Each structure stands twice: as C-alpha cells, then as structure tokens.
Amino acid sequence: SPEIEEFYVPELQEYFFDRSRSAFEQIMYYYQSAGIMCLPASVNPDIFVEELRFFKMDERVVKRFNAVGHITQGGAELPEEVFTFPIQRKIWLLLDEPNSSLPAKLIGYLDQIVIILAVIAQCAESLPNIRLATDDNMDLIGSISVGWMKDLLGWMEVCSIAWFTVIYVLRLFSCPSKLDFAKSPLNWLDI
Secondary structure (H helix, E strand, O other): OHHHHOOEEOOOOEEOOOOOHHHHHHHHHHHHOOOOEEOOOOOOHHHHHHHHHHOOOOHHHHHHHHHHOEEOOOOOOOOHHHOOOHHHHHHHHHHHOHHHOHHHHHHHHHHHHHHHHHHHHHHHHOOHHHHOOOOOOOOHHHHHHHHHHHHHHHHHHHHHHHHHHHHHHHHHHHOOOHHHHHHOHHHHHHO
16 A cells, blocks of 8 residues: 555565554554553553554544543443443542543552552551550650651551542442442452
C-alpha cells in the first residue's frame, strides 16, 4: 500500500515505524488479549489516541478509549444499566479504574501512599524501643520522644484503617455486581 511505502527501508529490507514503542505494545496487546487496552503510564493520552489512529484502529475503539481512558473485557464497557444509581458508575470508575480520570489517578496514588504509611507504622511499632516502652521503664526524655512516636503511629493506624474502610464500603456500594465483588479474593484480602 502506498501509505506504508514511506516507512520501508530498502537497505534493511524491512519497515521501520518511528512511533511510540509503549503505545505500539499496548495496541498489539489489544489484539492478543481479545480487546483489553490500557493507557501506558509513559504515554500522553492525546499521543496514544494519535497512535491508535496511525495504526488504523477502528474509530469505535478510539471513541470508547476516549470516553473512559481504557477498554476492558473484550472491549465491552460497563453500561449505565448495570448500575442502580447514576452516581454508582462515577464512584466505581473513581475508585476501581485509576486510568479513567485524573481524580481517579490521584485517589489511586493517595491509596498507595496510605498503604506505604500503614506498613511503615506497623514496622515502626514492632521496634523494641517503641513496642516495649511504658511509663514505668523510661526516663523523662525517653518517654517524651517514644511517647510522641507511639501516639503518632497510633493515629497513623487509626487513619489508615478509616481510609481502607471508607474505600471498601464505597467500592462495595458502587460495584456493578455484588456477587462478583464478594467472590473476588482481592476483596477478601481488603477485609
């Protein structure tokens, strides 16, 4: 075809497309996985759409990708009818699909930060100086520094448990299928 002739390199006897490798890998995966596509983290969404059009992806695929930022389950999006309330779909995308919007991505990052802080707090609480610290076995300076640390770690634990509980309840409320949600091993781990 004349469109691709400009990319042919006669010396190498091959075609060379100077395009985004990450985008191409995701487009190739779309075909290999029967329709699953996500925006690569290293590729701007506008450039990714440009790559989709360059590789002659069907315009319906491009439109679906533009609508939610990804395509899953064989290209089938979750239709509005699956959700009981209109807000459910928005909450579900916000909490369960980090590539669906900037706020969803920010909540995903915040969730990761809370996880890291919770792990750090658990590890720090297991340190002998903090774990064994009581009012009886510390001098004034030790009790101030360790007591402050124990209080901080306690508050970090309370805040992280509250965060995970709110996220879990919102995901449970907004999920399209309560049965599928209950059967997922990852959701059991969240409890």
